[in-house]
Amino acid sequence: MDTNTLHKPPIHFNQMSWYDRFIVFCGVGFGSGLSPKAPGTFGSAFALLFVPFWLQLGLLGSIVAIVLMSLVGIYICGHTAKVIHVHDDGRIVWDEFAGQSITLLPLLYLQQMNWLWVIVGFILFRIFDVWKPFPISWADQKVSGGFGIMLDDIIAGLWAALCIFIIHFYFLT
Template identity: 75%
Template sequence: MDINTLHKPPIVFKQMTWSERLIVFCGVGFGSGLAPKAPGTFGSAFALLFIPLWLTLGFYASVVAILIMSLVGIWICGKTAEIIHVHDDGRIVWDEFAGQSITFLPLIYLGQMNWLWALIGFALFRLFDVWKPWPIRVIDRRVDGGFGIMFDDIIAGFWAALCILIYFYFK
């Protein structure tokens, strides 16, 4: 367990109202963010389960669904942080759901989605989410609230998607 995890208060669902429990349950990625180590990685891995949904919806409907997921996520992440009293807590992984999903949009559009590309997309998203190159690092440090929690992962998703697009362009 890393030092940051030791200083975070435990999430006590018993002390919450039912609506707060539902919000936090969504914010922690339906429980995937409660993994004792690497909650962001577990949340991103859980987001792989959305791939069949994105394939069923198709590209344009997936873009709309991911946009809605991101907009709702701003509220969910902000409210979860408020309820558990920790800003951008690592256990909040709804933002990983949106960012990881954005990564797969080029693959859906190009009809190239398969499990190898799902793993490559997963790895690229995690790389950018952990490494936090410009402008992700700036956003992560300077933007507060639910928007700040969501936006750095959305940008990481776009960076990963851009890498995939560049590969297929120059292939």
């Protein structure tokens, strides 16, 4: 994902229909993706506000909610990219919401949802989202549209979640 927003065209909310404004507002993470620097990091940090929601839902409820968030995100990210005329714009961070939330699922399973583990999950997700090892890089480069915008972050979230399991089981048990 291109996170250099300094050379991106501005988003003109006042020139959009109310529907487009709503979808774009969701796509830019309720404004968290509009940070001039590191919008993906701000979007991922904003996603940490979902932690109490995931705790309330429990593991199975959170999985269902994250799957729905991801499916809806395909439309939200694709429509936002279409409206602002930039594919996978760094300001689109709904995909970070889903990827960061996936990262935290093992913490629910392991009943380790404390702020230290949440910060570890945040850092791991950001590393994978920025570094983009295979297959994240493949998804980022080869899959287009809203599905492509979502897919690389979903994979980054899965990689980060796997790392949390590995750290927990091989180093802490």
